Amino acid sequence: MADAVTADGRGGGRRRDGTRRRTIPAKVQSETNTTDGPGSKRKRSDTTGAVSGDVGTPVAEDAPAPGSIDGEGGSMPKPASKRKTSAKRKPATQKEDSNDAETDSGKGPTPRKVDAWPEWFRDLEKTHRALNLVYTICCTRKHLLTTFATIKTAVESNTGRPLLESDVAAVAALLSLHFNSGSSSADAAGTIRFAYVDELSLQVDIQGAERDTTFKTGATSRTRNNLKAQGPAADASVGGITGREAMKVRPDGGVYDEQGTQGQPLHKEVLYFEFIDEGLKREVANPKTGEPTKSTRMLRDEQLRMPVYGQKQMTALIEKRNRRFAAAVNAFLDRCEGLEGDREATDPVECLKSEAEAFIPVPSPEEGLVDARPSRNNGDTDCDDNSNNGIPPTIPAERKTIPEIVDELKNSPWYSGQVVPDGHRVFEEQEPVYGDLGFLLSQDTVNALYNAKGITQFYVHQAEAINALHAGRHVVVSTSTSSGKSLIFQLPVVHALEEDPFTRAMYIFPTKALAQDQKRSLRDLLAYMPNLCDVLAETFDGDTPWKERDRIREEARVLFTNPDMLHAAILPQESRWRSFLQRLRYVVVDELHYYNGLMGSHMAFIMRRLRRVCATLGNRSVRFISCSATVANPREHFETIFGVMDWERDPEQTSPVQLVDFDGSPSGRKEFLCWNTPFRVPGDPASGRGSALYECARLFCELILRGVRVIAFCRVREQCEKLVGAVQQELERRGRHECLSRVMGYRGGYTAHDRRRIEADMFAGRLVGIVATTALELGVDIGSLDCVMTWGFPYSIANLRQQSGRAGRRRGRDSLSILVGDSFATDQYYMQNPDMLFDQPHGSLQVDLANMLVREGHVQCAAYEMPIRPADDEQYFGPGLAALCAERLVRDEMDCFHCHDHFRPQPWKLVAIRDTEDDHFAIVDIGHNPPIVLEELEASRATFTIYDGAIFLHQGTTYLVREFSPDQGLARVERVRVDWTTQQRDFTDIDPIETQAIRRIGEGGPAARDSPDAARAYLGKIRISQTVFGYFKVDRRERILDAVQVDNPPVVRYSRGAWVDVPASGLAVLERRRLHMAAAIHAAEHAVLSLLPNFVISLPGDVRTECKSGLKEFQNRPVTQRKRPARLTFYDAKGGAGGTGITAKAFDFVDLLLQQALTRIESCACGLYNAGDALAAARGCLECIASPNCHEANLVMSKAGAVVVLRSLLGLPIDEYALPMGPEEGIPAGPETVVLATPVPGVHAVPAVKMEPLEMQSPPNYSTQ
Structure with missing residues (x-):
């Protein structure tokens, strides 16, 4: 049977319809194939780009043979070198092969030699070797696409027999069984991709075709040496539709078919072949010798020279694949012969042929499928591992329990230990605890509670809070989500409202989605109350039509709004809202933990303005209600935000505020998984981690197809769109097209109509999967969710816990939370230390009421609303109000103070409480008739998202930016089918332009600080210049396919900040020890930023610095034109040109900041000069120099260099011989990008701030604020 194959060349076994194939002897088969038999001499194919000709002698056991690849009988390419290279190489020994095989397959019996294999497997091994050789050579030639038609002739010449699709399918099945444990669902490392793909997505520009008119910046033709003057070519150079010419678009917008007639969009699929592994590492030609040499950089060369590949590297990769194949064959034979477990012996040839049936590709039945490979058959064979692994054919109405689903995931063929050690936690179910009200409810209320919400009892925390409110106290509730x-x-x-129908209530939410959600919930309750069903409860936000606003102001009993509208539309027009404010009884501020840091400062003053206006109107009975996530100081934070502690201090009680923090609600059983993205090659850390994007997409699909309702959180909008697209591709590949419409994205930027529609679909349960940014992190009720997946660590543990609480909001229903670790240092830190996620105490919330910029702005707004009397209003705005008014406001004859003319006529416009922007760009889809607006984009994002030639993502769909018109405020886009996206190439320069204050710093005492060589800190005006100079075209595996230059003007804005210049002595030490200067400065900046909250109340992101880009610092050039000053620069990220005052306040403690940063680095547990882990020693950890907010992924970091920088700034001695000699691990040598900083001039004489001795300084104490 081993020698028998079928008449169609597919071997024995069953057809796709399940019937048995007729087998015939191999001899008859060879006679049947008269055209391409073993002895036939094939003619060279005339197809352009085909691999043809006689490749040469068969490949030996231990090394690839030279062969032809170009159709002209040439030999295997040699390195571009003038020197002779030895052809001798030590052959791989059997012992080496055995070790490698054992490494791949695990412990087991001694591997067989190839001679001991069945003949059919020996033939298959020759086919694999030929495929391996031809594919590897093709990879060195960018213009050769490895389609089946391209490689077929060369492989046949090498093996001496026809190459059939079934042969390649057998190889693919065998490798998939071994490396992917039988699953063909994922392109696991070590396997083969063999599938039909869109031909347009594989087109490669190597001829320098003329640019598409869409992208033209001039008439010059495009060459590799002319990338700066040109952009992408019409045929994309990387595959896919990128221009109207490539799409063959008719003048009326239609599409011509291949014959030029009007028809459906041009669409042709080709059979594509590739190895899924680490591939060839790019090398560069030595400029002196021409010899291929390893690149010392981590990123693609800015000059984009054609990469070269060394023969040694190619040979090693070919041998590695051959050894993997041998290990896969041996493992398969062992299984089929019953050597593993208690399996009965089975015919390995028949078994593999049966397995290969599922790997024979078929063309896509419908347009748009990138990978049309069918799912594996669920055949009941001894060697079959069911790839569905419990996934039902349709999404079930009732899912299995979470433990069962987790077990299925861990037993899936593609699972390779992604759950980290100690990263699986279980939190058991909690029973409810009930309480009683201290007063009676009306029968209408009791009925409404039961009919609308099914409530018959109150949890103990609900009863305690409602009783306190009934007694006239303020209440803050800090319990778990849901x-x-x-x-x-x-x-x-x-x-x-039942007691007094004229009562007014105001609900304040941080987002529009929350307000809509709570309005719907309250309306549902009021609808069951006959006396209140006509009560108007309405939203008042930026989306409210102007014609509705007067009616809402006059008739609404319950108002749903946000802090922005209260600040800019209600309080400034108090005369129009007077009736509402006089009768206001309850003010509800939900998600109190949201108002932290700078936003908390603004909110505190807005609440004081509201209390002041109400009190002036005679209303002193307003009660405040707040709900918060679990934090360390909920009562203190509540008192700080509302100021009620000083306002109504009762001598008989400690506070008018009732804290409710005992949670009596039930909760279902919850499991938490720390899920790390596996290595590209299983068990090989050197291969690097795979794509977290596709790990999330696969896991997402595995869950929703099992009936698990999932929400996936992403850190930024771009991640959100990419994950939606990846999930849709995965569902299409699995043939589950009915699920595509049930997965949606939710993020900022969508139109109001789209937001409302998505929210309604979420709440109604029509969606099984949601991919969102932090827009849904807060408590919007989107129905019952079973699982929360978080892609990458979300900046803080508080964010992670908040997101995790979105699942399991229903009693008696278990839930799951998954943190998927990306390759970033922050993610891997928590993957290695999962206890930190669960054991760290809850953080405290802080609000700085002493921020003079914030305080003055709101005092001006309050004076505009009503004149200020310092003696009466000091209770709202704090001590020192009289001095502030005398200096900044306008006094009248009654000793009242009014808003200064500088802030008029609309002072609220000069007090931005958060980073909202008035300028937006519309993204218009011109493919529709008429065109439609997809979404609106903030002006600050436009430069980095929409530019000519960019791929814009909306709900996972790719759109090509045809035209960007900044003057018109819109970008015209068109939907295209491409298998790549664009990634902008940009840099940001942060430069001080005006000095306003100077401090001398140093630890050497007054004499040292007064020395001319002493370092100085500066405060002044900062210019932030952001430039997009091009973009990469990146495929779905994050491989850079092409680079395009664009000529965009920089986006410039201004702020206020502080900076310190690194002394020349410190730079000299760095140069002598060959430590990367930019990496040293970058690491020191991170260390200082991490300590900022110890001195100034701030949140991550309130103050920023210039993060160094690996793309620029590690480029392979001897020199660079972009030189940066040796300077640590920090600036206020918010507040416009005047900043927020945070950096100015930190400027007062610059010595302590630098000293504590140095101490933290030198004492960090990750080790300063860790010989065991050189990379960790260079890049540090989250406890010292790594930052979760670094936009450049903490790539350019030098821990030892940071010590040099900080010691030189403080005037401390530096032990040069204790420093490592560079270049450090992970920091390849590159051009010097740092130069000595020059002083920044001031517009007038700059005062030198008096500096206290370091020992007399002390950081502020915020524990009581």
Whole structure:
């Protein structure tokens, strides 16, 4: 049977319809194939780009043979070198092969030699060797696409027999069984991709075709030496549709078919072949010898020279694949012969042929499928591992339990130990604890609670909070997510409306989505109350039509709004809102933990302005209700935001605020998984981690197809769109097209109509999967969710816990949370230390009421609303109000103070409470008739997202930017089918332009600080210049396919900041020790930023610095034109040109900041000169120099260099001989990009701030604020 093959060349076994194939002897088969038999001499194919000709002698056991690849009988390419290279190489020994095989397959019996294999497997091994050789050579030639038609002739010449699709399918099946444990669903490392793909997505520009008119910047033809003057070619150079000419678009917008007639869009699929592994590492030609040499950089060369590949590297890769194949064959034979477990012996040839059936590709049945490979058959064979692994054919109405689903995931063929050690935690179910109200509810309220919400009892925390409100106290509730907090601020309002129908209530939410959600919930309750069903409860936000605003102002009893509208539309027009504010009884501020740091400072003053206006109108009975996530200081934070502690201090009680923090709500069983993205090659850390994007997409699909309702959180919008697209591709590849419409993205930028539609679909349960940014991190009720997946560590543990709480909001239903680790240092830190995620205490919230910029802005707004009397209003705006008014406001004859003319006529416009922008760009899809607006994009994002030739993502769909018109405020895009995206290439220069204050710094005492050589810190005006100079075209595996230059003007904005210049002595030490200067400065900046909250109340992101880009620092050039000063620069990220005052306040403690940063680095547990882990020693960890907010992924970091920088700034001695000699691990040598900083001039005489001795300085104490 081993020698028998079928008449169609596919071997024995069953057809796709399940019937048995007729087998015939191999001899008859060879006679049948008269055209391409073993002895036939094939003619060279005339197809352009085909691999043809006689490749040469068969490949030996231990080394690839030279062969032809170009159709002209040439030999295997040699390195571009003038020197002779030895052809001798030590052959791989059997012992080496055995070790490698054992490494791949694990422990087991001694591997067989090839001679001991069945003949059919020996033939298959020759086919694999030929495929390996031809494919590897093709990879060195960019213009050769490895389609089946391209490589077929060369492989046949090498093996001496026809190459059939079934042969390649057998190889693919065998490798998939070994490396992917039988799953063909994922392109696991070590396997083969053999599938039909869109031909347009594989087109490669190597001829320098003329540019598409869409991208033209001039008439010059495009060459590799002319990339700066030109952009992408019409045929994309990387595959896919990138121009109207490539799409063959008719003048009326239609599309011509291949014959030029009007028809469907041009679409042709080709059979594509590739190895899924680490591939050839790019090398560069030595400029002196021409010899291929390893690149010392980590990123693609800016000059984009054609890469070269060394023969040694090619040979090693070919041998490695051959050894993997041998290991796969041996493992397969062992399984089929019953050597593993208690399996009964089975015919390996028949078994593999049966397995290969599922790997024979078929063309896509419908347009748009990139990978049409069918799912594996669920055949019940001894060697078959069911790839569905419990996935039902349709999404079930009732899913299995979470433990069962987790077990299925861990037993899936593609699972390779992604759950890290100690990264699987289980939190058991909690029973409810009930309480009683201290007063009676009306029968209408009782009925409404039961009919609308099914409530018959109150949890103990609900009862405690409602009783406190009924007693006239303020209430802050700090319990877990989904604990029924909404009822606490609904029931008192309903009860008050029953007693007095003229009562008013105001609900303040940080987002529009939350307001819409709570309005719907309250309306549902009021609808069951006959006396209140006509009560108007309405939203008042930026989306409210102007014609509706007067009616809402006059008739609404319950108002749903946000801090922005209260600040800019309600308080400034208090005369129009006077009736509402006089009768205001309850103010509800949900998600109190959101108001932290700078936003908390603004919110605190807005609440004080509201209290002041209400009190002036005679209303001093307003009660405040807040709900918060679990934090360390909920009562203190509440008192700081509302100022009620000083306002109504009762001598008989400690505070008018009732804290409710005992959670009586039930919770289902929850499991938490720390899921790390596996290595590209299993068990080989040197191969690097695979794509977290596709790990998330696969896991997402595995869950939703099992009936698990999933929400996936992403850090930024771009990640959100990419994940939506990847999930859709994965569902299409699995043939689950019915699920595509049930997965949606949700993020900022969508139109109001789209947001409302998506929210309605989420709440109604029509969606099974949601991919969102932090827009859904807060408590929007989107129905019952079973699983929260977080792609990458979300900046803080508080964010992670908040996101995790979005699942399991229903009693008696278990849930799952998954943190998927990316390759970044922050993610891997928590993957290695999962205890940190669970054991760290809750953080404290801080609000800085002493920020003079924030305080003055709101005092000006308050004076505009009503004149200020310092003696009366000091209770709202703090001590020192009289001095502030006398200096900054306008006094009248009654000793009242009014808003200064500088802030008029609309002072609220000069006090931005958060980074909202008035200027937006519309993204218009011109493919529709008429065109439609897809979304709106903030002006600050436009430069980095929409540019001619960019790929714009919307709901996972790719759109090509045809035209960007900044003057018109729109970008015209068109939907295209491409298998790549664009990634902007940009840099940001942060430069001080005006000095306003100077401090001398140093630890050597007053004499040292007064020395001319002493370092100085500066405060002044900062210019932030952001430039997009091009973009990469990146395929779905994050491989750079092409680079395009664009000529965009920089986007410039201004802020206020501080900076310190590194002394020349410190730079000299770095130069002598060959430590990377930019990496040293970058690491020191991170260390200082991480300590900023110890001195100034701030949040991550409030103050920023210039993060160094590996793309620029590690480029393979002897010199660079972009030189940066040796300077540590920090600036306020918010507040416009005047900043927020955070950096100015930190400027007062610059010595302590630098000293503590140095101490933290030198004492960090990750080790300063860790010989065991040189990369960790260079890049540090989250405890010292790595930052989760670094936009450049912490690539350019030198821990030892940071010590030199900080010691030189503080005037401390530096032990040069204790420093490592560079270049450091992971920091390849590159051009010097840092030069000595020059002083920044001031517009007038700059005062030198008096500096206290370091020992007399002390950081502020925020523990009581």
